[in-house]
Amino acid sequence: MSGCNTVSAIVNPAGSMNVLSAHEVSKLHDTTHTGLYSLFRQCALAVLSCDTELDDAQELMNLYHDFDIKIMQEHRGLQLELINAPACAFVNGELIRGVRENLFSVVRDILHVFSEIEAHDLLQLTDPQDITNLIFEILRHANAFIPKTPPNIVVCWGGHSIGREEYKYTKDVGYQLGLRGMDICTGCGPGAMKGPMKGGHIGHAKQRIHNGRFIGLTEPGIIAAESPNPIVNELLIMPDIEKRLESFVRLGHGIVVFPGGPGTCEEIMYLIGILLHPANRELPFPFILTGPACAKEYFEQINAFIGDTLGAEAQKLYEIIVDDPVTVANRMQQGLHKVKQYRKDHSDAFYFNWKLHIEHSFQEPFEPTHENMAALALEPDLPKAELAANLRRAMSGIVAGNIKEDGVEAIRKHGKFKLKGEPKLMKRVDKLLASFVEQQRMKLPGSHYEPCYEIEH
Structure with missing residues (x-):
């Protein structure tokens, strides 16, 4: 046993993955040739350690060094055997349902993305449209598209390491978004990724919205350092950070950015670089930077850095709103109305932003x-x-x-x-x-x- 509280259990499927072929099972059990087993084990452990306050993948693996996961293919379907799994994922010996659903999302995405796609060398694509098509296929395979639903997915970016006041503010903004019927998509980890989902969930509950979407987009390199929080009800694992970022802007309809570190700055640079392209000049994409009053200096630094490096044109692409969750939600709602009208006028899908040009x-x-x-x-x-x-x-x-x-x-x-x-x-x-x-x-x-x-x- 490891030095932490652990539980061993047999888990039945939940979510969209409940049947595997014998060939698929053998690939996930193969520890010598494909490398899928170690990737599967690491991603599964990250999901199960949703309440562990760590941001070091190696430290997590060392902490639960004797964790193991085995696939049991029964005639009636798929089961997982968890050995020495983190106890925080269980209540009275039963795996928390949200964690269980996310665990089977790992099975689905590791098999599809890192087995079938790699087998056909699809990760070596160089044509931009082919890469976008690949992202579309991954999202479609995960049932991420709901046709005919008006644009309402708000992507929230921000740091995993934020203070209590900033975290509370992310919940307040999420709450206001939820009251207005908006769904939340984040990087699925702690901090500014968890707060908007918490607030949004309460907003949905007050409005009696029972099918709210709390989408978590991650990738293998970061999932152990930013374990999916249990509010996520749609977990998607993309092959790498670039496809993760493109998924955010293709699937989401607007972006809210909270304070963060280099990862948040990376996301800001990514979106600004894309929106600066002339092909995207007329395309509406609500883009708001926001935080509590104590974060005012932070956004002044970010804004100055963008102005000094990318110029005034880049600064016009976003709006900074300090300490006003209601205004953030109202501005986003207005922006989504423009997105809806633009998509209708240009016969573009509501569920995937095909018109966005990405170099x-x-x-x-x-x-x-x-x-x-x-x-x-x-x-x-x-x-x-x-x-x-x-x-x-x-x-x-x-x-x-x-x-x-x-x-x-x-x-x-x-x-x-x-x-x-x-x-x-x-x-x-x-x-x-x-x-x-x-x-x-x-x-x-x-x-x-x-x-x-x-x-x-």
């Missing part, structure tokens, strides 16, 4: 190695969308070095990532990242943070 530079997977991080072109005279794409990659690498297993291991072996570029630009990047460290936005409160990067001015 390949925002789709191509970026591997945050020391060589790739050092080679990033961070120069102010680059086209603004290209600079946004490279700033996004830099932030993605820092996230990897902070909490993703491969990134943490690379830092441990080879030292800190080095970022270099035009001196004034790098001073701005350094100042922004230093503020994240000072405000404890890199790691969960109470955790010591040692920067995984160095800025060369």
